[in-house]
Amino acid sequence: MIPVFKPLIEQEEIDASTESLKLGWLGMGSYVSEFENKIKEILGVENRYVAALSTGTAGLHIALIVAGVGKDDEVIVSSFNCSADFQAISWLGAKIIFCDCDDTTLAIDLEKAAGLVTSKTKAIIAMDYDCILCDHDELKNFAEKYQLRVIHDAAHSFGSFYKGKPVGSFSDICVFSHDPVKTITCLDGGTIVVKTQEELMQVHELRLLGMQQPASVMYQNKRAWTFDVERVGYRYHMLNMHAAVGLAQLSKLDVITETRRAACKRYNSLLGNISLVRVPQTDFTEVNPFLYYIRVPGEHRDDLRDFLRGKGIDTGVHWQPGHWFSLWKDCQAGDLTITAKVGNEILSLPLHSKMESGIVDTICENIAQYFTKQD
Numbered sequence: 001m002i003p004v005f006k007p008l009i010e011q012e013e014i015d016a017s018t019e020s021l022k023l024g025w026l027g028m029g030s031y032v033s034e035f036e037n038k039i040k041e042i043l044g045v046e047n048r049y050v051a052a053l054s055t056g057t058a059g060l061h062i063a064l065i066v067a068g069v070g071k072d073d074e075v076i077v078s079s080f081n082c083s084a085d086f087q088a089i090s091w092l093g094a095k096i097i098f099c100d101c102d103d104t105t106l107a108i109d110l111e112k113a114a115g116l117v118t119s120k121t122k123a124i125i126a127m128d129y130d131c132i133l134c135d136h137d138e139l140k141n142f143a144e145k146y147q148l149r150v151i152h153d154a155a156h157s158f159g160s161f162y163k164g165k166p167v168g169s170f171s172d173i174c175v176f177s178h179d180p181v182k183t184i185t186c187l188d189g190g191t192i193v194v195k196t197q198e199e200l201m202q203v204h205e206l207r208l209l210g211m212q213q214p215a216s217v218m219y220q221n222k223r224a225w226t227f228d229v230e231r232v233g234y235r236y237h238m239l240n241m242h243a244a245v246g247l248a249q250l251s252k253l254d255v256i257t258e259t260r261r262a263a264c265k266r267y268n269s270l271l272g273n274i275s276l277v278r279v280p281q282t283d284f285t286e287v288n289p290f291l292y293y294i295r296v297p298g299e300h301r302d303d304l305r306d307f308l309r310g311k312g313i314d315t316g317v318h319w320q321p322g323h324w325f326s327l328w329k330d331c332q333a334g335d336l337t338i339t340a341k342v343g344n345e346i347l348s349l350p351l352h353s354k355m356e357s358g359i360v361d362t363i364c365e366n367i368a369q370y371f372t373k374q375d
């Protein structure tokens with residue numbers, strides 16, 4: 001079976017894990033500090049602060065707290081998003097306000113979002129879906145106009161650029177995921193990027209049980225035994241071994257990006273002429289693609305998945321819209337016509353780092369064969 005995801009775990013990652021285990025300091029330590037510094041270097045930012053976390057979901061939770069979101073506040077989020085975003089809002093007792101997505105970019109539709117702003121709206125979550133980024137300039141204008149905090153869910157877009165600027169270098173609060181299937185994995189992990197030293201201090205307390213022991217002590221593989229706790233905190237820090245794997249991955253960022261881009265370009269060129277298949281409208285120039293998706297008429301999607309499975313090709317569905325889930329079906333929502341359509345049409349095809357082009361060709365031949373049979 002050709003899997004949808006295939007992590008790039010090579011000798012470098014295995015060596016890095018072994019070394020970090022041999023160090024004997026398993027918790028947050030020197031590797032985490034090195035990982036954060038490396039991310040900062042890649043983002044090329046002096047005016048941003050980076051903290052490594054246990055997961056991207058933890059990052060979203062912390063981001064909402066830093067943005068000042070609390071009970072009964074409203075957060076506008078596209079219903080076409082990962083349930084991690086919806087859970088993080090729910091954990092705070094805040095209200096999810098579902099918004100529609102744009103039919104081409106699949107990013108949150110800011111025109112529709114404007115109609116959802118109320119006096120209780122605190123923040124908007126904007127997510128870059130796969131290989132097409134949000135219009136971040138428009139998003140900034142939107143947030144300024146309505147005085148909202150922006151949480152940029154960049155789980156899919158680490159290593160991508162927006163108008164030449166690295167994703168993570170320009171947002172209000174940005175969150176990356178380094179979970180097992182992401183382009184840069186730490187086995188599990190996340191990164192949050194904030195704008196001020198004060199926000200970083202908040203993040204440090206929030207990620208480690210509210211403890212005010214300085215991160216600089218732990219970064220030397222030591223702990224402070226006495227400290228104060230002034231706030232509620234979580235256990236959301238990154239572990240040394242996870243950071244070590246992440247560092248090995250970051251050293252291959254260029255090859256990861258190039259090979260994923262090449263596979264996506266080939267997909268677009270081979271599938272772009274099939275009339276019932278909609279391919280992403282991008283040339284992939286600035287992105288490090290996490291997924292490769294197509295859209296097919298809803299009545300064909302699951303049948304095509306079965307057909308491909310029969311040919312040894314696995315596929316995925318990212319995602320079922322949030323307002324389809326029992327837990328969130330009653331959340332206040334605007335017009336969600338596009339989201340509902342996309343939820344029925346979307347299909348993720350296998351995409352791996354260092355993927356052989358022959359695999360892409362095989363997948364495309366089978367998709368072409370499926371649609372020829374429908375004619």
Ligand SMILES: Cc1ncc(COP(=O)(O)O)c(C=O)c1O
Nearest residue numbers: 055056057082084155177178179
């Ligand atoms: C858009 C988006 N946001 C957040 C997350 C959550 O990240 P993590 O799995 O690292 O908790 C994911 C994970 O798939 C995601 O796709």
